[in-house]
Amino acid sequence: MSTPLSSFRFIFLFFLSIAFSIFCSAQDAIVGESLFKTNCSSCHYLGPEEKKLIGPGLDSEIFEEHTEEWLYKWIRNSAELIESGDKVANELYEEYNKAVMTAFPHFSDEDISNILAYIKEGPSEVVVDSSESVGVNSSDESSTLLYIILIIIIFNISLLVYVKNTLKTAAGIQKESLLQSSLAWVQLNPSVIVFGAILIVFSGMKGCWNTLSTVGVAQNYQPEQPIAFSHKIHAGDNGIDCNYCHHTARSSKHAGIPSANVCMNCHTYINEGTITGKDEINKIYAAVGFDPNTRTYIPDYEEQPIEWVRIHNLPDLAYFDHSQHVNVAGVECQTCHGPIEEMEEVYQYSKLTMGWCINCHRETEIDTENPYYHDLHKNWIDKYHGEEVTVDMIGGMECAKCHY
Amino acid sequence: MSNKIAYILVFILILTIGCGDSASDGRKLTKHPGYEYMPDMYRSPSYETYSENPLFPNNSTARQPVKGTIPRGFVPFEYDNTLDEYLQAGENLINPLKNNLSNIEEGEALYVMFCAHCHGKNGDGKGSIQHPLYGAVPSYLDDVLLRRSGTTMKELSDGHMYHAITYGFNAMGGHASQISPEERWQIIMYVNELQKENN
Numbered sequence: 001m002s003t004p005l006s007s008f009r010f011i012f013l014f015f016l017s018i019a020f021s022i023f024c025s026a027q028d029a030i031v032g033e034s035l036f037k038t039n040c041s042s043c044h045y046l047g048p049e050e051k052k053l054i055g056p057g058l059d060s061e062i063f064e065e066h067t068e069e070w071l072y073k074w075i076r077n078s079a080e081l082i083e084s085g086d087k088v089a090n091e092l093y094e095e096y097n098k099a100v101m102t103a104f105p106h107f108s109d110e111d112i113s114n115i116l117a118y119i120k121e122g123p124s125e126v127v128v129d130s131s132e133s134v135g136v137n138s139s140d141e142s143s144t145l146l147y148i149i150l151i152i153i154i155f156n157i158s159l160l161v162y163v164k165n166t167l168k169t170a171a172g173i174q175k176e177s178l179l180q181s182s183l184a185w186v187q188l189n190p191s192v193i194v195f196g197a198i199l200i201v202f203s204g205m206k207g208c209w210n211t212l213s214t215v216g217v218a219q220n221y222q223p224e225q226p227i228a229f230s231h232k233i234h235a236g237d238n239g240i241d242c243n244y245c246h247h248t249a250r251s252s253k254h255a256g257i258p259s260a261n262v263c264m265n266c267h268t269y270i271n272e273g274t275i276t277g278k279d280e281i282n283k284i285y286a287a288v289g290f291d292p293n294t295r296t297y298i299p300d301y302e303e304q305p306i307e308w309v310r311i312h313n314l315p316d317l318a319y320f321d322h323s324q325h326v327n328v329a330g331v332e333c334q335t336c337h338g339p340i341e342e343m344e345e346v347y348q349y350s351k352l353t354m355g356w357c358i359n360c361h362r363e364t365e366i367d368t369e370n371p372y373y374h375d376l377h378k379n380w381i382d383k384y385h386g387e388e389v390t391v392d393m394i395g396g397m398e399c400a401k402c403h404y
Numbered sequence: 405m406s407n408k409i410a411y412i413l414v415f416i417l418i419l420t421i422g423c424g425d426s427a428s429d430g431r432k433l434t435k436h437p438g439y440e441y442m443p444d445m446y447r448s449p450s451y452e453t454y455s456e457n458p459l460f461p462n463n464s465t466a467r468q469p470v471k472g473t474i475p476r477g478f479v480p481f482e483y484d485n486t487l488d489e490y491l492q493a494g495e496n497l498i499n500p501l502k503n504n505l506s507n508i509e510e511g512e513a514l515y516v517m518f519c520a521h522c523h524g525k526n527g528d529g530k531g532s533i534q535h536p537l538y539g540a541v542p543s544y545l546d547d548v549l550l551r552r553s554g555t556t557m558k559e560l561s562d563g564h565m566y567h568a569i570t571y572g573f574n575a576m577g578g579h580a581s582q583i584s585p586e587e588r589w590q591i592i593m594y595v596n597e598l599q600k601e602n603n
Contacts, residue, residue, distance in 0.1 A: 042540040042575055053537065054574055215441045222433040239532030243517040247582040254453055265577025269537050305464040307456070316448040347433050 032118030035111055039104065046122065052295060053269055055101060058119045068116070075112055077103040216315075222347035223309040227283045228276055236341035242333045249322045249333075257308055260288045268295065311348050318354070318402050329391075330367060335360075361396040365389065479585065485571040485578075490564065494553055497563030501589045511594030514587050518579060519595075527598035537575055544598045558599055565592045 036046070043054035051057035062071065066088065073081050074089065078101045081089040093100075186192055234240050243249060248256030263284050271292045272278050278292075285292055289301025314320050325331045334340060338349025350356060365388045368377040380389050395401060440446050451457050457465040474480065483489040501507050515523075522531040527544035546557035553564045569588045572578035583591065 037536065038540055040540070041536050042538075045537075215439050216443075216446065218437045220431050220433050221435075221437045223435060223437070238521065238534055240521045241517040244521070244582070247517075257454055259581065261577075261581055265572070265579065266533075266535075266538070268577060269575050270535055303462070305462055305466070307463070308454075310454070313446065315446045317445045347431070 028114045028117035029121045030118075032114035032116070035115050036118050040115065043101070046119065050293070055096065059122060060120050063116075063120065071116065072109070072112055074101075075104055075115075076107060077105055079103060217351050217353055218311075218313065218348050219351045220347055221311055222345055223311060225309055225345070226307055228280050228345075230275070230344045231340050231346055232342055232344050233274070242340070243326075246333075249326045251323050251327070253321045253323070255322045255326075255333075260284055260303075260306065264288065264290065311346060312352060314352060319404065320402065328367075328370065329364070331364075357402070358392075358397060361391040364391050366391055366394060481570055481580075481585075483567055490567045490571075490573075491553065492563075493567040494555075494561045494564035497561075497566055499562045499589050499592060501586070501593065503593060507590050508593050508597060510587075511590035511592070514583070514591050515594045518583055519591065522576070527595065544595060560599070562589075562592050562596070565595060 040058075045051045045053050045057040046059065047057040048059055049056045049061060066074070070081075070086075070088070078089065078093075080103075082093050082100075234245075235242060245258040245262050246255040247258075247262075248254060267281055267284060268290070271281060273281055282292070283306070284290075287304050287306050289298040289303055290296075291298055325336075326333075336350050340346065340349075366377075368381060368389065370377070376394075377389075380394060384393065390396075448455070451459075451465040453466060455465050456463050460467070469475070483493045516525065520531060521533050522529075522538050522541050523544070524530040524541070529541035529543040529546075531538065531541060533539075542557050544557050544560075553560055555561065555564075566588055567573075568576065569583060569591070570578060570580045579588075
């Protein structure tokens with residue numbers, strides 16, 4: 001009686017234990033992942049050893065190179081291990097320019113085993129979201145659809161005309177060309193000529209006006225830049241303040257093209273972009289002479305400036321100062337530059353014409369709270385009897401403010 | 405009668421032609437900067453900050469300062485970029501600015517511009533940067549001892565921070581070119597507030 005049931009029980013228990021162990025190891029890795037991300041990932045990539053951050057990349061290879069016991073000791077307090085004269089530990093210490101890894105004495109054995117389980121398993125597969133690239137050409141598609149409809153209509157009309165003409169020939173009626181018939185119609189209705197003339201003159205005038213008003217106005221200009229830098233990724237998705245890179249906007253006439261060392265603040269370690277991969281970031285490295293594999297600057301490298309294409313250009317006759325607008329007036333960058341944080345490629349959002357400047361000066365109220373101008377502001381408030389004081393009232397429309 | 409209708413029709417036509425353009429909202433982005441009439445003054449004959457310059461081998465008007473010179477008013481930082489000097493700076497440097505509200509407010513504004521995307525608006529280390537590398541920034545309220553400074557983040561001294569902002573630290577780059585010495589001290593003053601909060 002015992003044999004079938006016990007064997008069944010055995011098999012059941014066997015599968016249960018397997019299921020449980022899988023469940024456990026998965027659980028380990030999940031706990032390990034969060035531990036790794038909070039404690040390790042600022043210095044270690046999860047990947048092959050060559051992918052160095054502050055320390056080497058970590059993957060299953062470390063289990064071949066080191067015993068688990070050694071790893072536990074190293075993680076808990078590497079400095080102690082080095083001092084104890086461990087050969088491997090000292091070699092690593094020398095290799096990484098005597099940078100000591102932060103000790104984690106508060107880690108329990110379980111914590112460390114969870115982290116090691118996560119490292120062994122490697123990163124979970126990243127699902128690439130390709131839906132974004134779809135739909136870019138939707139406007140092109142809709143216009144081709146319109147063309148197709150147009151062609152069908154023209155085809156139908158010509159078919160009908162052909163049928164009509166064939167019927168007329170069959171009936172023996174004299175054929176009249178379209179030109180002849182329409183001329184005859186115009187002779188009967190001479191006012192059409194007047195309407196037509198007015199129409200042509202006005203549309204011509206409007207066309208001239210439109211064309212002339214774009215002369216010297218580079219609105220919507222979106223040149224191709226030497227590096228496919230995306231403001232959407234940096235300022236939008238990652239929420240980096242405009243002033244971080246354009247830090248001279250607060251203190252200078254120019255908002256400033258960030259020098260490459262500002263890029264390198266993050267891109268010393270971030271060597272791969274999410275969309276363009278390594279190609280575009282490598283262009284920064286080529287400009288400054290940085291070797292991403294060893295993470296060192298190449299000595300005596302002849303640095304090259306990155307030749308960004310200028311988009312916004314005010315003529316030499318107009319003076320514009322960023323610091324006055326950003327620092328004193330507190331104007332948001334987006335007021336003039338548009339939704340920069342949504343632009344993959346930057347274009348000129350505003351017209352930058354004099355009328356555009358003046359309009360804003362007429363409408364914008366000044367910040368009377370600024371303590372630097374306290375006495376002046378008090379005078380104006382008295383003078384205008386508490387009306388809102390706009391920029392033009394305090395000399396924002398004087399010619400010499402901008403033209404000198 | 406028919407004349408009247410015709411006049412109205414013409415009027416409507418002119419209106420639609422006149423208003424058609426201004427009503428359109430879509431932007432037509434172009435790779436062409438457009439045409440310029442007598443562009444003499446559009447382009448400066450003198451070399452501007454970022455203009456190309458055939459006079460110099462790397463084609464850039466912006467020059468580096470002459471070797472061995474410093475800008476006016478510039479005070480060199482006495483500590484080098486080494487771990488020893490980092491520790492020394494931590495012991496010796498004192499914030500020269502007055503601890504007042506305006507400095508702290510200024511520091512907060514600067515903190516949001518230059519630090520918050522990694523260190524988080526509240527200094528909790530949860531910034532808006534999505535890259536995993538910057539996903540483990542320590543909080544200013546961190547209790548973990550055994551950092552290189554020998555203190556916890558909560559007790560990190562002003563000198564440590566000043567050294568770290570100037571030269572960078574671990575995955576953080578040096579911010580000396582972006583943040584002036586005075587601004588660094590203002591930021592540190594605000595970080596001191598963050599270290600204190602919620603205690």
